[in-house]
Amino acid sequence: MHSPATHAATPTPGASDDPLQRERDHLAASRAALRAMRQDAESLDISDVAGSWVTQQVLHNQIQRRIAALADLLHTPLFFGRLDFLHAISTDASEGAGGERFYIGRRHVHDADGDPMVIDWRAPVSQSFYRASRKDPMDIGKRRRFGYTGGELTAYEDENLSDPAELETASALLAAEIEKPRVGPMRDIVATIQPEQDEIVRADVGGTVCVQGAPGTGKTAVGLHRVAYLLYAHRDRLAKSGTLVIGPNSSFLSYIEQVLPALGELDVAQATVQELVAHVEVRGTDSAPAARIKGDARLAEVLRRAVRAGITLPTEPCVVVRGSRRWRVPVYELVEIIEELASREIRYGAAMEALPQRISHAVLLKMEQGGEAPDDRVQDAVARSREVKAMVKACWPPVDPAKLVLRLLSDAEFLAASAEGILTAEEQAEILWAKPGRSVKTAPWTAADAVLVDEATDLVQRTPSLGHVVLDEAQDLSPMQYRAVGRRCTTGSATVLGDLAQGTTPWATASWPEALRHLGKQGAHVEELTTGFRVPEEVIAYASRLLPAIAPGLAPATSIRTGQDTLTIRHTPDGLVESVVEACRTALQQEGSTGLIAADARIPLFEAALAEAGLAFLTPGTETTAEARLTLVPASLAKGLEYDYVVLDEPAAVVAGEPDERTGLRRLYVALTRAVSGLTVLHEQPLPVQLG
Structure with missing residues (x-):
């Protein structure tokens, strides 16, 4: 890194001639501008806004979130760096060596005229702060880092990237920021992001990134900052679809929960995998062999068979009475309809909803052949008729996912039929409950069982997809848990974080390509971080x-x-x-x-x-x-x-x-x-x- 000596605060007379005091003045002015921005948001009056009460509530909530995001955290530096460009990058060149000067911070701040006083670290122009180097200065003449004690600016450090005579030295302020004592929850690393970390943070939203990171390489912080960046760059898209951070336990989530709010992002949900699949109350524990089998991806096919085990082909025609006439759908037509739906591999529930319409359509064709002219209302009425409902219930009965898994783990014959050719007899015996409960409420559910219920639930009805999911400590997930997470981002992307050396579950991940396959993100790019910034x-x-x-x-x-x-x-x-x-x-x-x-x-x-x-x-x-x-x-x-x-x-x-x-x-x-x-x-x- 290119860096000369650090300049510390000294009581210098004539504050206007003191470079450090000028920076302090800019900090004070920036804080005042941020307060003004917050006051502007607080003064917004939407009482006369046209629209319904619901519209006003939505606007009110948006304003409240905006006010919260503009909070000035006194002990958190508003800006931590400055870039002096060699040339102007816009038509309105500001001070600097012929170019422009930008202060880089945690959020955007502008003055009363709308001119920027602090640039958000996620803005394109800020990328140079993290990636500019002596080899590739990116048109940066000077990069300045600031040191703080509490909320007070106490020092600055310059790197003259365009000066070939200046020696290459390490950044004392960067080292000091990294080595600050760890009191309280996890801090953001926005002031110390390294070039290889920044590349991951700013990777395109459409792709999934997997980060293999040794201890202390900052993989968790990178994942959280990536969420903040994506919300900045693609806010409209992700605001609709949602974002989620998944951690290994509640202690971990408590530790990291302040990072995103410090970056101005207040609406990112956090959960553990167990919270995602909380369809049943977990009250039991599995042996390691049983947990390993239940976490095996083969259980997905076992469950698929179990869900579809109730599908039966009709042996009698469906006769629908309409007025004085009877319309008959023969057995072979019903069989063709059911077999066609079964072969399409659509969700069980979606097929169950489609089946009455398909039978009704067959009835309408016969009505037209008989000289009648039925419309859509007639088709809907036929689909809701007693005869069609009875046929659907008999051939494609409704499935309750929890009750299905309860039966699978309690009924040896049902498990044997569903797992034939997939699980051995010994494996089947291992996962059967020794003392099954009589109902969903009394069953001895384990954490692995809850994941099976989630899989069955998705087989019946598609799980809604989020726009982006961050999965931390991913190396500890079973294949079935990966599938559960993957269902939450089928149409979105993911950031997968972990360290294969830290896998401590019986089913710990053996390789990232295998894990990404279970997640449904086979094309993800795997990055490896090996330079540590935390552990000595x-x-x-x-x-x-x-x-x-x-x-x-x-x-x-x-x-x-x-x-x-x-x-x-x-x-x-x-x-x-x-x-x-x-x-x-x-x-x-x-x-x-x-x-x-x-x-x-x-x-x-x-x-x-x-x-x-x-x-x-x-x-x-x-x-x-x-x-x-x-x-x-x-x-x-x-x-x-x-x-x-x-x-x-x-x-x-x-x-x-x-x-x-x-x-x-x-x-x-x-x-x-x-x-x-x-x-x-x-x-x-x-x-x-x-x-x-």
């Missing part, structure tokens, strides 16, 4: 020793954070719990957040130990504050979270807490890579041999 190099190098055992095809990640003494490994044969508590106390003396990660089975042990030591602690998903900065994290919930300092208890227990060694080592890899500034590993048992 010393820590990521240590964790990467596990890669040959957990993901041999992945290249080890590197990190721009090369600080020393970021990793401490300590063998504690006596008093491990006390040593862990003391390590937490030491970490809390530093600025930032601390996470104590332990195997799930050892969490109650540390709840008691921390309470006895007088150390207040939070649970994952709870926002850290200046007063409460220690979070006790079960290893199963650590994925996607980050803390300035991590204390990791007994790696062997983390590995042993999983059903097999490979999954356990992957869980350990996740735990090792949650630290931003320092990692302390304490152990009594021997470390896994893969760690050397």
